Amino acid sequence: MVAKKVLSLVFVRDASRILLGLKKRGFGQGWWNGFGGKVEPGETIHEGALRELKEEAGVTGHELQEVGLLKFEFVGDPVLLEVHVFSTTKYTGQPSESEEMKPRWFDVDDLPFSQMWADDSLWFPLLLKGSKFSGYFLFKGHHEILKYTLDEVERLEY
Numbered sequence: 301m302v303a304k305k306v307l308s309l310v311f312v313r314d315a316s317r318i319l320l321g322l323k324k325r326g327f328g329q330g331w332w333n334g335f336g337g338k339v340e341p342g343e344t345i346h347e348g349a350l351r352e353l354k355e356e357a358g359v360t361g362h363e364l365q366e367v368g369l370l371k372f373e374f375v376g377d378p379v380l381l382e383v384h385v386f387s388t389t390k391y392t393g394q395p396s397e398s399e400e401m402k403p404r405w406f407d408v409d410d411l412p413f414s415q416m417w418a419d420d421s422l423w424f425p426l427l428l429k430g431s432k433f434s435g436y437f438l439f440k441g442h443h444e445i446l447k448y449t450l451d452e453v454e455r456l457e458y
């Protein structure tokens with residue numbers, strides 16, 4: 301049986317930039333990503349997304365839109381990761397380094413894909429153009445994608 305882990309992943313954007321964080325420890329250490337993590341018991345996915353954004357980047361998100369649903373499996377690991385991707389241009393506070401993440405603004409035309417998860421370069425174009433998307437990725441180790449599906453969708457189906 302496959303166990304499921306539900307996680308959030310939040311991107312804060314302005315007109316030409318996106319806020320990423322360098323993961324300092326744990327899963328994805330050393331790579332740039334959005335902010336997020338496991339949804340805790342008793343909170344909604346949206347609440348988890350806001351909490352992780354505050355904890356990891358020091359900013360309060362407003363009007364988060366859920367834009368992506370990504371499922372990940374890793375060969376030899378019976379856990380399915382279900383990652384809910386959120387985006388917003390509205391936030392308060394100044395990004396600040398946390399125990400887990402070092403935030404930095406990147407120009408959207410100059411993203412550090414060589415230091416990001418391999419799936420990101422596939423779905424970032426959809427995120428950046430404001431589409432909704434749904435995908436499945438099977439990884440071998442943490443670098444190689446064996447197969448995937450990715451669709452631009454009208455609405456996210458759970």
Ligand SMILES: COc1nc(N)nc2c1ncn2[C@H]1C[C@H](O)[C@@H](COP(=O)(O)OP(=O)(O)OP(=O)(O)O)O1
Pocket residue numbers: 307308309310326327328333334335336337338339372381383417419420439
């Ligand atoms: C496999 O491909 C992935 N790509 C991208 N871009 N992001 C991913 C991928 N797999 C997971 N993620 C995201 C989902 C979450 O935002 C983080 C992982 O969160 P983490 O495991 O660190 O969760 P926390 O609750 O913060 O962990 P602690 O228990 O260590 O606090 O990566």
